[in-house]
Structures are given as structure tokens and as C-alpha cells.
Amino acid sequence: MQSGKNLVVITDLDGTLLDHYTYRFTAARPALDLLAKLDIPLILNSSKTAAELLSIRETLNNHHPFIIENGGGIYLPKGDDYEVIALGTPREDFLPVVSRLKNDLQLKFRGFSDMTDEELSEYTGLSQQESHNARKRDFTEPLLWQDNETSLRTFSVELAKHGLQATQGGRFIHISGITDKGKSVAWLRDYYKRLLNNSIYVIALGDSPNDIEMLNNADFAIVIRSPVHEPLLIKKDNLLVSEHFGPEGWNESINLCLEKLNII
Structure with a gap:
């Protein structure tokens, strides 16, 4: 070449x-x-x-x-x-599923939709404007995972039943449709x-x-x-x-x- x-x-x-x-x-x-x-x-x-x-x-x-x-x-x-x-699948379509599974499985995590700009900034070191932009999601919901690996596997199995997946990123678990x-x-x-x-x-x-x-x-x-x-x-x-x-x-x-x- x-x-x-x-x-x-x-x-x-x-x-x-x-x-x-x-x-x-x-x-x-x-x-x-x-x-x-x-x-x-x-x-x-x-x-x-x-x-x-x-x-x-x-x-x-x-x-x-x-x-x-x-x-x-x-x-x-x-x-x-x-x-x-x-x-991808619109986030607004699957957030209720994520919330329900969290309660049903008694999981420990916080999603971007649960955080304020200030809270996300404290965790990531981003400015509040950058955190605001990071929370303007259309197709994914990043989670700060606070539970164990076994619970994550169980969560992933249940998500798959709804056409969703959990993908490990650099800092967060990302929930999305199958893309x-x-x-x-x-x-x-x-x-x-x-x-x-x-x-x-x-x-x-x-x-x-x-x-x-x-x-x-x-x-x-x-x-x-x-x-x-x-x-x-x-x-x-x-x-x-x-x-x-x-x-x-x-x-x-x-x-x-x-x-x-x-x-x-």
C-alpha cells in the first residue's frame, strides 16, 4: 500500500x-x-x-x-x-427494564440517570459542563457498578432476555441494545x-x-x-x-x- x-x-x-x-x-x-x-x-x-x-x-x-x-x-x-x-435502542425505551431488574435482583449500582452533574464530576474529574454533556444519552446507560461479578453475570443474563446487553468500558458498565x-x-x-x-x-x-x-x-x-x-x-x-x-x-x-x- x-x-x-x-x-x-x-x-x-x-x-x-x-x-x-x-x-x-x-x-x-x-x-x-x-x-x-x-x-x-x-x-x-x-x-x-x-x-x-x-x-x-x-x-x-x-x-x-x-x-x-x-x-x-x-x-x-x-x-x-x-x-x-x-x-441502537433508544435509552428511554429500556431504562424502565434496568430499574426493574435492579430492584428485583437487589443489585448495587448507580446509573448516569441517577446522578447529578456534580456527582458525576466528583467521580470522573470532569467539569460540570462536561458531566452534563456526558449525561445527555440517547442509546446507552453507563452504570457505576458497586456489586460483585456474579451479580453482573446474572444481570447480563436477564438483560439478554429483553434484547439488552451489558458491556465493560474503561470505567463503567454500559447498558444498551444489541449493538x-x-x-x-x-x-x-x-x-x-x-x-x-x-x-x-x-x-x-x-x-x-x-x-x-x-x-x-x-x-x-x-x-x-x-x-x-x-x-x-x-x-x-x-x-x-x-x-x-x-x-x-x-x-x-x-x-x-x-x-x-x-x-x-
């Missing part, structure tokens, strides 16, 4: 492009600038909300499509607005294939279990090491595991990947 013309990079944010503790991406700036120079689209694929990603995209000067809430929705820029592709980051990657691959009238080569980067399907659906998977858990175990021919954590590992891995593909 000699050109970046049909290459798309899709990345997780927290713990991957953004530092797990500070949410900063400074160490990744050289690789971000390189992708922009090569005109390679950078797609943000996160558990974050549309409000959060719109703010982060502005900071990154990113103008490409983005994926919200673990694949729940895809935002396609259309002039000054967006076309929204809904892949994931991988399905949104497949959708965007087809979108870019139609847009460019050519096959697409996808590089994906992630660090948490909710990134596994995204990595499996990529042509080249990059696992970013985490300071809080062991690196993901992915079986794939085209695979890199970063030496460093977060944005430093992101910067290192993008450069190494592009070298392997003979793009730089």
Missing part, C-alpha cells in the same frame, strides 16, 4: 487517544497532524455522547463522521448539520466504499473490552496499553500492541502502522 487515499482510522477515546486520567491528547498530536497531512479520515468511535464528541471534535479540528455511545448512532456531516444513523462499535465500523466501511467508489482499509485503535468488536472488524487492529488493566487479547494477523499507554501509545502505534503499510 503506497497511498493513504482509501485508508480510514477509527479510534476509541478514553484510555486510547485520550489519557485515562487527564483526558488529554497532547502526546498524540504529531500522529494527529500526520493523518491530517496525509488526508486520512479520523473517525471517533466512543461510548461518549454526541454533545461530548462535538466538543472534542472542535478541539481536535476534526470534521469527519463520528460514532456515539458504543455504536448506538453515527453522525454524518451534512453542511452545517448532521444526518444521524440510529443503530456495538464493530457494527458501526462495518456500516462506515460501506459508507466510505460508496463515497470513494473503492475498497476501504480500516485501522482501528482501542484499549477496553467494548473495543473488541471494533478491532475485530478492522483490517489492522491496534491495542493501546492501559494503566489500569492488562492489554486486550485479540487474535488477528495484522495486530499491534502499543509499548506505551494512552495517547503516547497512540502516537507511537499510528506511526509504526503507517510504516508497515508503506505509507510513510
Whole structure:
């Protein structure tokens, strides 16, 4: 591969492009600038909300499509607005199920819908405005899990009976319909294939279990090491595991990947 013309990079944010503790991406700036120079689209694929990603995209000067809430929705820029592709189950439809199961199974957890902006800020270190944006959910309900693993397995079994799932993220358990980051990657691959009238080569980067399907659906998977858990175990021919954590590992891995593909 000699050109970046049909290459798309899709990345997780927290713990991957953004530092797990500070949410900063400074160490990744050289690789971000390189992708922009090569005109390679950078797609943000996160558990974050549309409000959060719109703010982060502005900071990154990113103008490409983005994926919200673990694949729940895809935002396609259309002039000054967006076309929204809904892949997930609306949160308002399943919150009553989550509440009922919590009571029936006597589970210990707190969802974002149970917290105030101030409480979420205390736990995450986000500003109150950032916490407000994080709570503006359409397709997922993150839970601060305060129970044991056995209870989580039981909860997951009961959720599945209602067409729902519990997915482990970097900090929270995310409740959603049966969708994931991988399905949104497949959708965007087809979108870019139609847009460019050519096959697409996808590089994906992630660090948490909710990134596994995204990595499996990529042509080249990059696992970013985490300071809080062991690196993901992915079986794939085209695979890199970063030496460093977060944005430093992101910067290192993008450069190494592009070298392997003979793009730089």
C-alpha cells in the first residue's frame, strides 16, 4: 500500500487517544497532524455522547463522521448539520427494564440517570459542563457498578432476555441494545466504499473490552496499553500492541502502522 487515499482510522477515546486520567491528547498530536497531512479520515468511535464528541471534535479540528455511545448512532456531516444513523435502542425505551431488574435482583449500582452533574464530576474529574454533556444519552446507560461479578453475570443474563446487553468500558458498565462499535465500523466501511467508489482499509485503535468488536472488524487492529488493566487479547494477523499507554501509545502505534503499510 503506497497511498493513504482509501485508508480510514477509527479510534476509541478514553484510555486510547485520550489519557485515562487527564483526558488529554497532547502526546498524540504529531500522529494527529500526520493523518491530517496525509488526508486520512479520523473517525471517533466512543461510548461518549454526541454533545461530548462535538466538543472534542472542535478541539481536535476534526470534521469527519463520528460514532456515539458504543455504536448506538453515527453522525454524518451534512453542511452545517448532521444526518444521524440510529443503530441502537433508544435509552428511554429500556431504562424502565434496568430499574426493574435492579430492584428485583437487589443489585448495587448507580446509573448516569441517577446522578447529578456534580456527582458525576466528583467521580470522573470532569467539569460540570462536561458531566452534563456526558449525561445527555440517547442509546446507552453507563452504570457505576458497586456489586460483585456474579451479580453482573446474572444481570447480563436477564438483560439478554429483553434484547439488552451489558458491556465493560474503561470505567463503567454500559447498558444498551444489541449493538456495538464493530457494527458501526462495518456500516462506515460501506459508507466510505460508496463515497470513494473503492475498497476501504480500516485501522482501528482501542484499549477496553467494548473495543473488541471494533478491532475485530478492522483490517489492522491496534491495542493501546492501559494503566489500569492488562492489554486486550485479540487474535488477528495484522495486530499491534502499543509499548506505551494512552495517547503516547497512540502516537507511537499510528506511526509504526503507517510504516508497515508503506505509507510513510
